[in-house]
Ligand SMILES: Cc1cc2nc3c(=O)[nH]c(=O)nc-3n(C[C@H](O)[C@H](O)[C@H](O)COP(=O)(O)OP(=O)(O)OC[C@H]3O[C@@H](n4cnc5c(N)ncnc54)[C@H](O)[C@@H]3O)c2cc1C
């Protein structure tokens with residue numbers, strides 16, 4: 583498979599990148615590590631006229647502890663650098679676990695955190711060669727009017743498979759986004775849209791510049807669990823990130839986020855409410871796992887049966903809460 587023809591631009595600063603992005607608008611794609619974009623271009627599912635490589639831009643390539651206690655991670659920091667960073671290990675071990683679970687070491691050497699959170703959504707009928715796709719009618723994602731995954735659907739249900747997305751939402755991270763002359767700070771949970779085609783809230787000309795993780799306090803614990811068919815180099819069949827804050831009385835706040843199940847990560851509010859009302863006990867964990875099953879609503883683009891996915895979610899919630907309970911117990915001793 584060969585890359586199609588495109589214009590390649592290599593700005594040397596953030597300012598120049600934003601100028602080029604503004605000029606090119608929707609015709610351009612940002613390139614970081616290229617481990618997702620170049621594969622999609624080779625498959626012919628993405629055909630940007632212009633590719634703007636932001637890899638190595640100094641303003642986007644560092645990890646720093648801010649004055650306000652936030653940790654700021656530049657969009658082009660590689661997953662390998664994050665996986666080995668001691669500041670991240672000390673403050674955000676679950677996020678680091680999510681980073682380490684992405685693909686393989688050689689892919690993480692190239693891949694950036696910005697590329698991971700903007701990772702294109704995936705579908706069995708889309709992430710295929712042109713020859714394979716040509717055997718079927720075009721779907722919504724490729725310019726047609728049907729969906730092969732969900733018959734009769736009027737929209738695309740491709741899946742968000744980013745491993746770090748649920749972890750960032752659970753940690754209440756913010757995504758810094760810039761376009762020429764403008765900067766926005768978007769809570770990670772609002773960054774994603776439940777739409778297989780426009781799956782992030784990025785506007786034309788905008789790019790992610792950094793991720794801001796809030797200062798955790800000593801009274802919080804987090805977990806990330808990923809389930810995939812193969813242990814190495816595989817996208818998740820489902821994942822969960824959980825974050826709990828505790829005080830003398832017990833759990834004072836909890837966020838549970840599912841990944842790789844739908845077009846956007848799913849925040850399990852009702853399930854978290856069970857723990858807020860009854861605390862982290864064996865009984866409440868069982869009730870929370872049952873609640874998660876029903877909170878999922880209609881499951882769509884699955885690759886597996888809906889029954890299996892519901893069971894998987896129940897298991898993920900039970901495991902995440904049990905591990906959180908254990909971690910909180912250990913920290914109290
Ligand atoms: C074999 C294989 C296995 C994989 N397994 C996993 C896995 O287990 N888990 C997982 O999460 N991913 C996986 N991936 C996908 C991919 O490698 C990672 O998600 C990686 O982190 C993408 O980062 P990148 O820098 O290479 O992104 P790129 O390919 O450079 O970009 C990805 C997308 O993000 C956009 N983008 C990049 N940077 C920015 C920015 N700063 N602002 C705005 N848009 C931006 C690009 O335009 C593109 O649409 C796998 C890929 C392969 C080939």
Ligand code: SF4
Nearest residue numbers: 705721729730738739
């Ligand atoms: S979910 Fe449907 S519309 Fe989207 S890529 Fe798959 S087949 Fe196409």
